[in-house]
Amino acid sequence: MLKTTCFDIWRQEIETPRIVTLCKELDDKLGGGIAAGFITEFCGGPGCGKTQMCFQLCINVQFPKCIGGLQSKAIYLDTNQDFSPTRILELAVSTEKRFQRLLGKNSFDPSSKCDFTANSILAGINYIYCENYLMLQTAVENIPEMVRKDKDIKLIVIDSFSFPIRVIEEVAERTGITYNLLTILQHLTMEYKIVVVITNELTTRFNDNEWKICPALGDSHAHKINHRIIVSKCNEQKYYMALVEKSNMMPQVAIPFVIKHNGIRGIS
Amino acid sequence: MSANPITGGFNTFSGSKYNANQIRPPVQYAKPGPFTKSKLLQDCPEADIRVLKDAAAKVVAQPVSALLQLSLSANWSHITTGCVALDRCLRGGIVTRGITEICGASGVGKTQLLLQLSLTVQLPRELGGLGKAVAFICTEDTFPSKRLFQLAKVFEKRFPDQKINYMGNIYIEHVLEADDLLKCVGVRLAKLMESLRIGLIVIDSVAAIFRTYNNYIKRARDMRKLANYLLYYTNKYQCAVICVNQVATVSDAAKETPCLGLAWAHLGRTRLKLSKVPKEVKINEDLFTVRRFEIVYSPETPNEVAEFMITGGGVVDVPI
Secondary structure (H helix, E strand, O other): OOOOOHHHHHHHHHHOOEEOOOOHHHHHHOOOOEEOOOEEEEEEOOOOOHHHHHHHHHHHOOOOHHHOOOOOEEEEEEOOOOOOHHHHHHHHHHHHHHHHHHHHHOOOOOOOOOOOOHHHHHHOEEEEEOOOHHHHHHHHHHHHHHHHHOOOEEEEEEEOOOOOOOOOOOHHHHHHHHHHHHHHHHHHHHHHOOEEEEEEOEEEEEEOOEEEEEEOOHHHHHHHOOEEEEEEEEOOOOEEEEEEEEOOOOOOEEEEEEEEOOEEEEOO | OOOOOOOOOOEEOOOOOOOHHHOOOOOOOOOOOOOOOOHHHOOOOHHHHHHHHHHHHHHHOOOEOOHHHHHHOHHHOEEOOOOHHHHHHHOOOEEOOOEEEEEEOOOOOHHHHHHHHHHHOOOOHHHOOOOOEEEEEEOOOOOOHHHHHHHHHHHHHHOOOOOOOOHHHEEEEEOOOHHHHHHHHHHHHHHHHHHOOEEEEEEEOHHHHHOOOOOHHHHHHHHHHHHHHHHHHHHHHOOEEEEEEOEEOOOOOOOOEEOOHHHHHOOOOEEEEEEEEEEEEEEOOEEEEEEEEEEEEOOOOOOOEEEEEEEOOEEEEOOO
16 A cells, blocks of 8 residues: 555556647647546536547547557447437548648658548447436446456547436436446546546536536536536637636636537637 | 318327226336345345346346447337428438427428428338337327428328328327326326337327426436336337427527526436527519527437428428
């Protein structure tokens, strides 16, 4: 007990697998991308880019090792039917094109086989639709088994995490279920070095005699998650904003990004 | 067609046809079961509980990885709007997944678009429909059957080979209060979905029902309950759901904001906004106001805008 030093953990942290978001400024601030070993939450209003970010990460986790990616697979748990296979196909096709252009420009080691096509990208995303919180619980409890069978899985996305839980009327029950799910996910991230991304909604809360807009699921949930990125949309300027609100590695910072036909990109 | 233009020729699903008392709602919010609180499994060894959970996972939470097939599957079909510009915006039409919200000011053309969709959904797949019927729930005015009759005639001329009884495939119900709406959607609609092939569920409008609430917490709860019923149907029966919302001017900066707040906004998958444009088009001595169709948010399409008009022939493109 107490054999590990901070130095050892720092060494591990540098080598932790990370998934890029393709918004360069956000990736730089995050130390290379969304890190494994933590639960990262994307929180925001409807139409602010949470689901699009999830799609982008499902593609980016599959980047071949020859270009510095993780070459791994994803599990996508959909609870509110926001998933769109046609959008994923659109992203996959333009990602394949970009990869082919990259291959053409540089000479890669031909022995490192990179099968990175739109079809392989689609095949690398395992989709599960969870109709209610019981199915979500079942699916999450089954993930360790799935990961044991397929060692390539390095990303779990739950979109949205709050949707099936807010149905529960009793707050104590809600907290209990949230706590259970997050505990299982935390064990997963640490034991298998997996990236866990969940999405959350916004709600209004009455605080100090005024209604404020804040993330849903309350304070107990906010304590359990490791990183929280609040996304919002700036309508007039036609870009989105990612505010890193909670993180143990960086200060609060707001980073703008755009969503194009070929995915999430930064603003140069 | 019988003489009464309001009810004649229509089937309604309230009252005589279906015995509402015998139906259990399809979605039951199960109390936390054997995995959390029940005494039944408290003495069960950990390994046995694991076996039970694995078995449950095999049934309910199986991953699907053939996403290409998924994208073409019935769960993500499109219903054409009958208008080229709108279909281009939507990449094919209204998706049969999640709740599609259409919001806009009074008189902008929401109901007209719904009537047109109620007809296009009945067309066969080759023509952009689903070959299925419609469940139409009115909460504001009575159903505009005269206008639907006019549009049905237009469709018969447009597709002379299709012998579809357009008016007979639209099932209408009027509800005025929230409790009645929840019973209608949770109980009576369940039976209708089971016995007929319904491709489109319309609620015109949800705003009228929920704007009368004083208790916002109860309102959020009831809206969520409604949404969960509807999402159960879209998933099980591969149908589209359209809910109509109103708009209100909140402040000078926020003109024409959709009503019902964040709680409702988070329940929808796609939000479409209709508005009037200060532009008119003249066709053969008639003046038509141009309307604007905007995709406020959608998982598969960016923020796009299109223009359309409403003529005797329905929702049509603006002539170039």
